[in-house]
Amino acid sequence: MTRQEPNLWTVEKELWVENRLGLHARPAAKIATAAQQFDADIILEKDSQEVNARDLLDVLALDCPQGTRLVLRTRGPQAREAARFITSLFARKFEEI
Amino acid sequence: MTRKNHLLEGIPASPGIVMGPAHVLTQEGQVSTRLLYTDQEVAEELKRFNRAVDQTEEELARLRQEIADDLRDHAHILELHLLILRDRMLLLETQKLIREQNYNAERALYQAFLKIKEVFQRIGDKHIRGRIQDVEAVYHRLLGHLTGRGNSKTFEFSEPMIIVARDLSPTETTQMSNTEVLGFITERGGKTSHTAIIAHSLEIPAVVGLDNATLEIESGDEVIINGLTGRVIVNPDEAMRRSYQVRKEEFETFKGEVAQGSSLAAVTSDGYANRVLANIEMPEEVSLAQKYGADGVGLYRTEFLYLRQRQLPTEEDLFQDYYKVVEAMAPREVTIRTLDIGGDKFLSPLEYAPEMNPALGLRAIRFCLREQKIFRTQVKAILRASAFGKVRVMFPLVSSPRELHEARLLLESVKGELARENIPFDPQLPVGAMIEVPAAVTLADLLTQEADFFSIGTNDLIQYALAIDRSNKSVADMYEPLHPAVMRMVRQVVQVSRKAGIRVAMCGEMAGDPLYIPVLLGLGVDELSMNPTSIPVVKKVIRMTSLSEARRIARQALDLPTVEEVNEYVSSEMDHRFPDIFRFGRPLATNRVS
Numbered sequence: 001m002t003r004q005e006p007n008l009w010t011v012e013k014e015l016w017v018e019n020r021l022g023l024h025a026r027p028a029a030k031i032a033t034a035a036q037q038f039d040a041d042i043i044l045e046k047d048s049q050e051v052n053a054r055d056l057l058d059v060l061a062l063d064c065p066q067g068t069r070l071v072l073r074t075r076g077p078q079a080r081e082a083a084r085f086i087t088s089l090f091a092r093k094f095e096e097i
Numbered sequence: 098m099t100r101k102n103h104l105l106e107g108i109p110a111s112p113g114i115v116m117g118p119a120h121v122l123t124q125e126g127q128v129s130t131r132l133l134y135t136d137q138e139v140a141e142e143l144k145r146f147n148r149a150v151d152q153t154e155e156e157l158a159r160l161r162q163e164i165a166d167d168l169r170d171h172a173h174i175l176e177l178h179l180l181i182l183r184d185r186m187l188l189l190e191t192q193k194l195i196r197e198q199n200y201n202a203e204r205a206l207y208q209a210f211l212k213i214k215e216v217f218q219r220i221g222d223k224h225i226r227g228r229i230q231d232v233e234a235v236y237h238r239l240l241g242h243l244t245g246r247g248n249s250k251t252f253e254f255s256e257p258m259i260i261v262a263r264d265l266s267p268t269e270t271t272q273m274s275n276t277e278v279l280g281f282i283t284e285r286g287g288k289t290s291h292t293a294i295i296a297h298s299l300e301i302p303a304v305v306g307l308d309n310a311t312l313e314i315e316s317g318d319e320v321i322i323n324g325l326t327g328r329v330i331v332n333p334d335e336a337m338r339r340s341y342q343v344r345k346e347e348f349e350t351f352k353g354e355v356a357q358g359s360s361l362a363a364v365t366s367d368g369y370a371n372r373v374l375a376n377i378e379m380p381e382e383v384s385l386a387q388k389y390g391a392d393g394v395g396l397y398r399t400e401f402l403y404l405r406q407r408q409l410p411t412e413e414d415l416f417q418d419y420y421k422v423v424e425a426m427a428p429r430e431v432t433i434r435t436l437d438i439g440g441d442k443f444l445s446p447l448e449y450a451p452e453m454n455p456a457l458g459l460r461a462i463r464f465c466l467r468e469q470k471i472f473r474t475q476v477k478a479i480l481r482a483s484a485f486g487k488v489r490v491m492f493p494l495v496s497s498p499r500e501l502h503e504a505r506l507l508l509e510s511v512k513g514e515l516a517r518e519n520i521p522f523d524p525q526l527p528v529g530a531m532i533e534v535p536a537a538v539t540l541a542d543l544l545t546q547e548a549d550f551f552s553i554g555t556n557d558l559i560q561y562a563l564a565i566d567r568s569n570k571s572v573a574d575m576y577e578p579l580h581p582a583v584m585r586m587v588r589q590v591v592q593v594s595r596k597a598g599i600r601v602a603m604c605g606e607m608a609g610d611p612l613y614i615p616v617l618l619g620l621g622v623d624e625l626s627m628n629p630t631s632i633p634v635v636k637k638v639i640r641m642t643s644l645s646e647a648r649r650i651a652r653q654a655l656d657l658p659t660v661e662e663v664n665e666y667v668s669s670e671m672d673h674r675f676p677d678i679f680r681f682g683r684p685l686a687t688n689r690v691s
Contacts, residue, residue, distance in 0.1 A: 022225065024224045029173075033180065055185045056184050057181065057186045057187070057213060057216075058184075058185065060225055061217065063219075063221050063222055064225075065222040
């Protein structure tokens with residue numbers, strides 16, 4: 001997965017971690033699994049630190065407890081679908097409380 | 098893969114000779130650090146690693162399939178593990194380390210895992226940080242496939258193997274005890290290490306303390322372990338194989354003969370009967386003593402109950418233990434040694450401050466005569482047990498007739514107490530003095546007046562006579578059982594005992610070493626007490642020796658002025674007369690764990 005120029009993103013939007021336990025194993029696994037399904041580059045950024053959403057351990061290591069603000073960036077053939085799906089995961093609080 | 102043969106040398110830790118394929122254990126903390134030298138090696142290592150990843154993935158997927166629907170949480174964990182397995186940090190990083198650092202796969206994987214661990218340690222959220230456990234689980238599972246063993250059945254091999262490792266933990270050896278392990282080679286450890294203990298109980302050869310074993314030996318190498326000498330041959334040639342096969346058969350034959358003869362009496366070829374007894378420390382060891390054919394217990398150490406708990410054991414606690422041993426050994430004799438430690442070991446540090454020089458301090462009979470209440474309790478328990486079999490009592494570290502006299506007075510007073518309470522005991526209970534202080538040797542003739550037998554404790558006697566602390570490495574090699582001074586002391590004790598008509602036993606380590614047996618027989622020691630596992634060999638040595646020959650050897654040895662000459666003489670004599678005892682018997686008896 002090679003990344004291109006950072007200014008060429010198709011989608012760039014803000015997400016908030018709202019579930020109580022934050023991006024722990026299961027939510028992170030959901031993000032990574034989802035990210036791997038799409039033909040797109042999917043980046044999560046926290047405090048100017050970027051990770052590839054496909055990399056579970058990187059997502060975990062981003063250290064996102066409840067209330068964390070993240071920026072989601074996507075590009076590629078399925079950039080919009082990927083962004084929509086990931087956003088919905090956050091919105092549904094990963095089906096947790 | 099045929100590599101040139103090479104010879105390694107470690108510490109012999111469990112006797113026996115075996116040949117078989119090596120299995121090098123590479124675990125966290127004991128990952129082998131082989132470097133890859135050619136592009137081809139790197140390519141093969143990458144292939145090997147990727148194959149292990151595939152196998153792990155298949156395994157996880159299969160486990161995921163097998164999980165019932167109501168175990169959703171477990172299924173989630175396996176899904177998580179599948180993701181971790183293919184994660185960049187683990188997979189790509191390992192591959193990169195193999196490619197760029199020329200690490201072997203295990204090492205590379207371990208490094209990658211360590212790096213992830215570091216990253217996770219910086220995570221602030223406790224729940225998220227805790228997920229390192231999942232990474233660790235995947236790491237182990239993957240490592241398992243890499244090293245050729247499955248994860249759930251950690252140690253199951255397609256064929257019997259020789260295990261090579263940095264060190265072995267109790268968990269690892271426990272898992273191994275169900276599978277067929279031919280032998281152990283470890284880099285760490287000494288004769289008393291955990292590996293040595295396990296190897297002994299499994300009766301398989303072991304060599305420990307072999308530096309770089311996991312580097313020098315690769316999985317799949319053909320290896321010969323000689324647990325008698327500590328030698329290890331990697332990829333032996335045909336001639337080496339043949340000679341080891343011969344040696345192995347000779348050893349097995351010897352061992353078989355020894356085992357078969359363990360229940361036979363220890364009678365010399367010219368008809369002189371000796372007694373071979375066991376040293377034990379707790380009731381559980383009685384079965385060992387019996388298994389190895391002990392003619393009785395020559396030294397029952399009684400410190401264990403005092404050290405096990407903070408408060409002093411009660412008379413009943415003590416009696417229960419003594420009773421178990423006495424009753425189980427009956428009609429054979431049990432020699433109970435009274436408490437042989439100092440008060441600092443179990444009493445309040447206010448009363449008994451640590452001593453500068455505990456070997457020369459307030460311990461054993463000195464301490465017991467000072468703390469009569471503690472002593473009376475023990476003596477009472479011993480007397481009560483004496484009603485249930487054959488018991489002897491002996492007092493440690495006696496250095497004057499007065500001490501022995503005082504101890505006897507106390508014993509008589511406790512007997513009176515028991516008699517008044519109508520509690521049965523053996524009124525004829527033999528009383529012995531341990532001879533382990535040079536002063537006791539010098540005064541042995543006086544001690545015979547109140548002793549029914551002597552037991553020479555060679556460990557202490559040698560230490561005091563030669564002023565050598567064996568645990569001090571700079572002088573440990575000067576600890577010499579055959580030192581002329583020691584032999585003369587033994588002779589003196591035997592001579593005065595003959596005159597007084599009492600028996601002389603010996604219960605130090607020297608008594609269980611086949612090398613010294615003919616000398617000790619020749620000097621006139623009547624009973625030898627030792628670690629139970631040494632008994633069969635010592636019995637065999639006694640049966641192979643004639644007393645007249647032993648006397649001649651002892652006389653010759655006593656005539657030599659220096660310990661070097663004595664050692665030289667006794668070794669060559671033994672090597673010449675009893676080559677098997679020298680090659681096989683000694684390691685079999687003395688590579689023990691006590």
